Amino acid sequence: MTEALEQTPLIPRGPSDKEKKYDRQLRLWAASGQAALESANLLLINSGAGTAGVETLKNLVLPGIGKFTIADDAVVQDVDLGVNFFLDESCLGKSRAQCCTELLLELNPEVDGVWNSTDSASLQQLLDASEAFTMIIYSLPLQPGMLEAIEAYGRQHRTPLVAIHSVGFYSYFRITLPGTFPIVDTHPDETATTDLRLLAPWPELSAFSNEMTKDIDNLDHHEHGHLPMVVILLHYLDVWKQEHDGAYPTSYEEKTEFRQLISNATRRDNPEGGEENFDEAFAAVMKHVSLPPVPSSLKQVFDYEHKDEQESKSSFWIIAEALKQFYTEHQCLPVTGSLPDMKAQSSVYIKLQNVYKDKARQDVNDVLARVHKLSGGENIRLAEVELFCKNARFIKLINTTGDAPPSMTEIIELELGRDEIAAIAGPEVPTSLIPIYLALSASSHASAASADEIITAVCQKAPALEGNERLTQVAQELSRAAGGELHNISAVIGGMVAQEVIKIITNQYVPIENTCIFDGIESRCQVLRL
Amino acid sequence: MSVETQRAAEIAADSKTARWKYLEQIRRNPGPFTNPEAVEEEFLAQFERFKILGAGGLGCEILKNLAMSKFKDIHVIDMDTIDISNLNRQFLFRKSDVGKFKAEVAAKFVEKRVKGVKITAHNKRIQDFDDEFYKQFQLVICGLDSIEARRWINAMLVSIAEESEDPDGVKPLIDGGTEGFKGQARVIFPSFTSCIECQLDMHAPRAAVPLCTIASIPRQPEHCVEWAHVIAWEQEKPFPTLDKDDPEHVTWIYQKALKRAEEFNIPGISYALTQGTIKNIIPAIASTNAIIAAACCNEAFKIATTTATCLGFENNYMMYSGNDSIYTYTFKHEKKEDCPVCGREARPLEVDPNMTLQDLLDSFAVRPEAQLKKPSIRAEGKTLYMQVPQSLEEQTRPNLSKSLNELGLENGQEVVVTDPAFPLEFNFYFKFKAEGS
Numbered sequence: 017m018t019e020a021l022e023q024t025p026l027i028p029r030g031p032s033d034k035e036k037k038y039d040r041q042l043r044l045w046a047a048s049g050q051a052a053l054e055s056a057n058l059l060l061i062n063s064g065a066g067t068a069g070v071e072t073l074k075n076l077v078l079p080g081i082g083k084f085t086i087a088d089d090a091v092v093q094d095v096d097l098g099v100n101f102f103l104d105e106s107c108l109g110k111s112r113a114q115c116c117t118e119l120l121l122e123l124n125p126e127v128d129g130v131w132n133s134t135d136s137a138s139l140q141q142l143l144d145a146s147e148a149f150t151m152i153i154y155s156l157p158l159q160p161g162m163l164e165a166i167e168a169y170g171r172q173h174r175t176p177l178v179a180i181h182s183v184g185f186y187s188y189f190r191i192t193l194p195g196t197f198p199i200v201d202t203h204p205d206e207t208a209t210t211d212l213r214l215l216a217p218w219p220e221l222s223a224f225s226n227e228m229t230k231d232i233d234n235l236d237h238h239e240h241g242h243l244p245m246v247v248i249l250l251h252y253l254d255v256w257k258q259e260h261d262g263a264y265p266t267s268y269e270e271k272t273e274f275r276q277l278i279s280n281a282t283r284r285d286n287p288e289g290g291e292e293n294f295d296e297a298f299a300a301v302m303k304h305v306s307l308p309p310v311p312s313s314l315k316q317v318f319d320y321e322h323k324d325e326q327e328s329k330s331s332f333w334i335i336a337e338a339l340k341q342f343y344t345e346h347q348c349l350p351v352t353g354s355l356p357d358m359k360a361q362s363s364v365y366i367k368l369q370n371v372y373k374d375k376a377r378q379d380v381n382d383v384l385a386r387v388h389k390l391s392g393g394e395n396i397r398l399a400e401v402e403l404f405c406k407n408a409r410f411i412k413l414i415n416t417t418g419d420a421p422p423s424m425t426e427i428i429e430l431e432l433g434r435d436e437i438a439a440i441a442g443p444e445v446p447t448s449l450i451p452i453y454l455a456l457s458a459s460s461h462a463s464a465a466s467a468d469e470i471i472t473a474v475c476q477k478a479p480a481l482e483g484n485e486r487l488t489q490v491a492q493e494l495s496r497a498a499g500g501e502l503h504n505i506s507a508v509i510g511g512m513v514a515q516e517v518i519k520i521i522t523n524q525y526v527p528i529e530n531t532c533i534f535d536g537i538e539s540r541c542q543v544l545r546l
Numbered sequence: 547m548s549v550e551t552q553r554a555a556e557i558a559a560d561s562k563t564a565r566w567k568y569l570e571q572i573r574r575n576p577g578p579f580t581n582p583e584a585v586e587e588e589f590l591a592q593f594e595r596f597k598i599l600g601a602g603g604l605g606c607e608i609l610k611n612l613a614m615s616k617f618k619d620i621h622v623i624d625m626d627t628i629d630i631s632n633l634n635r636q637f638l639f640r641k642s643d644v645g646k647f648k649a650e651v652a653a654k655f656v657e658k659r660v661k662g663v664k665i666t667a668h669n670k671r672i673q674d675f676d677d678e679f680y681k682q683f684q685l686v687i688c689g690l691d692s693i694e695a696r697r698w699i700n701a702m703l704v705s706i707a708e709e710s711e712d713p714d715g716v717k718p719l720i721d722g723g724t725e726g727f728k729g730q731a732r733v734i735f736p737s738f739t740s741c742i743e744c745q746l747d748m749h750a751p752r753a754a755v756p757l758c759t760i761a762s763i764p765r766q767p768e769h770c771v772e773w774a775h776v777i778a779w780e781q782e783k784p785f786p787t788l789d790k791d792d793p794e795h796v797t798w799i800y801q802k803a804l805k806r807a808e809e810f811n812i813p814g815i816s817y818a819l820t821q822g823t824i825k826n827i828i829p830a831i832a833s834t835n836a837i838i839a840a841a842c843c844n845e846a847f848k849i850a851t852t853t854a855t856c857l858g859f860e861n862n863y864m865m866y867s868g869n870d871s872i873y874t875y876t877f878k879h880e881k882k883e884d885c886p887v888c889g890r891e892a893r894p895l896e897v898d899p900n901m902t903l904q905d906l907l908d909s910f911a912v913r914p915e916a917q918l919k920k921p922s923i924r925a926e927g928k929t930l931y932m933q934v935p936q937s938l939e940e941q942t943r944p945n946l947s948k949s950l951n952e953l954g955l956e957n958g959q960e961v962v963v964t965d966p967a968f969p970l971e972f973n974f975y976f977k978f979k980a981e982g983s
Contacts, residue, residue, distance in 0.1 A: 039818065040631055101660070105661060362810045504841075515872075538876060
């Protein structure tokens, strides 16, 4: 969001028509995310009633995905009209792929869409003949042979795949990523990102603070009441150190005591009877008087061992290597350069903000110099390194290769164990949704099955669920839908899949890892790595 | 009837049955979570007559989902007209529809697409209708964008439920809202379960920037925009009234803010930021609206058909977040016995006896549990301050500068607060803060 807003144009100008249309989403993923969406090429392979897939596309056509293809050999029947909104009576007897494509294209003239009446025999042809797909979405159940062709394409072209299965009140989707998926622009909560470096100030910051506080007790009420909270904390941390053999307050007790020091220094004999800036300093002690640790997610990046030669040459891994060098040398991460608002005179605040910004720029240049020395790093741009440094503490790896997920047997055991705890704890602890996933997967090649057939199929793969009461209920519930979709459930899952596709294509926010199960009866989700 | 027309009628009936095959499968075959009555013919027939009301920014999604859930008699209220910035998510609208009434365009579109559904559009505010209007519906589902509108419809449905003698007066309220990748869906059985007013502290108002910061010590681009919006506009009045949707007006504020920011060396002013600040724009995308609206309509379908357990009496609130993986939290929000709308007890109001009545009234705007902008207040047998009528306002105005002590108000004193935005009274009792705390 900030990038979009910080680009101050030299000449004041209003937004273009396109910026107006996309305003509410540009505030989330900015122009860079929008550009990624607009160059994406999606394939939807539809089957069954096909609503979840079409609802997903609706939510991607609206924000302006570049191009989509619908592959579906079905001919529109009455039953489709009761569940799929992107069909009407005039579509009866026509290609479902064609009709859905045409009605979806009405939503956004900037989007391209084509259709193909593919069956399992011609899917390979379609995959071979089309320009590379950015992502492939397919809805289950699929015709035999199709899944193999899709998975082979995914491996060969490193294309992320999404499988969707929606029946009655139950649904799940599963994402297959081609390898380790790193995200820099994770959009953490703004409150989490502040890093004031109060316990490791650099010389310019200390000098700025010392200059303002050298005569702190003789400042008049106005000046004293407008010292920025950062300066107050830095000053009294110095005072504290002098009284504690050069040590900072670290334990909870010490910080409480330090907070008292701030409280005692607050002037109450002024007309306001207190000082807002000192109140801010008091409130910031517990949170900001600490060295932010290197989070485990970043350690994982530093310690990552490449299994794939090609992967290690990407700009992400080159910058990660340079950042690791920086960290090893300085024992801290680059300063982010952002400063929260705090009570202060305008000019003082801006100067302080620039002290932080200058240091951030210095750190970025340090990392950039290291990047340029690494093989393959010569052409990496400053902007990319800047974003990396700013977000360093929040960088995340998804789907790390080499760290295989537990087996289904282990997962089921774990989930059943949790259910036992849930049974004792009461309704606050939700039960596992894995029976829904297993029951749906058991019927992923056939549309309708009896409850007994579902239970037998699940227990063949997962003997631990033999006699499980929850599985019996889920199987009965699933069976009564006879393979049919409910529009609302498919619309929920279509929304979730669209969010995930956007996160993967824009490489912003954090996608799921890797399966999301939705229970439309209890109205809740569970994400599992399967 | 000729043989041909009879045959045609049969085909039509067959195709109608075929159309709703999946949905009827669920309605007619009870599952482990179905109410046994759900499959009785009488109950099944009732569903065909179910009358439902939708309103608010999730309207497009809600109308589509209700029509696709086989609801036949739907009303929709929305006073807004279509803006170009709606087109990235409100999928029933096209560029050529900009300026037309949302309710009308959406209703026509869905009626045309889904045969057999009747949708009545009202291009009005929800507050323009009285209890007689709301009594005709069995369920209300809304995705309103303001907390005021939510509180209003909530208070209306609670009062209908409380006055009614039979269970038909209890009209479930389903409410959805989104912000970016996040959202929530909740179900309320008015007067029986936790209502929107009980849950008001979930929507704490944003802390306002002090006026002195805006007026004299700006530090952030938003401070400069607020200065241009509040102070410069008042002084210069470039247009008779401010229209935040008029690009000319926004541009004026933007340029003023830009100048002020240059003066103070504050970076980061843009047109988008200016517009976002003055309109308090909340990011919104198609996918999140789809999730939340469908979750709401799924609850409506379950309530109307009893084909499966709905949210409401146990868990009644689902929070959704898609920022970092997907996370839902579905829980039970408890009813508050001292809720001013559905509770029966007065609530404690912690006050300093030395504060003036004006300070007390100002504090109602920012207290998370009250959020009242134009409060009037009276104590037993004593009118303390009334906003209207003018004569009473003038008569009670001198009280504003008096302290609670001076007004003779005591610890434990019960007071009644009203606000023109809400059709109800808020009952509080004073809890005096101890001296020096």
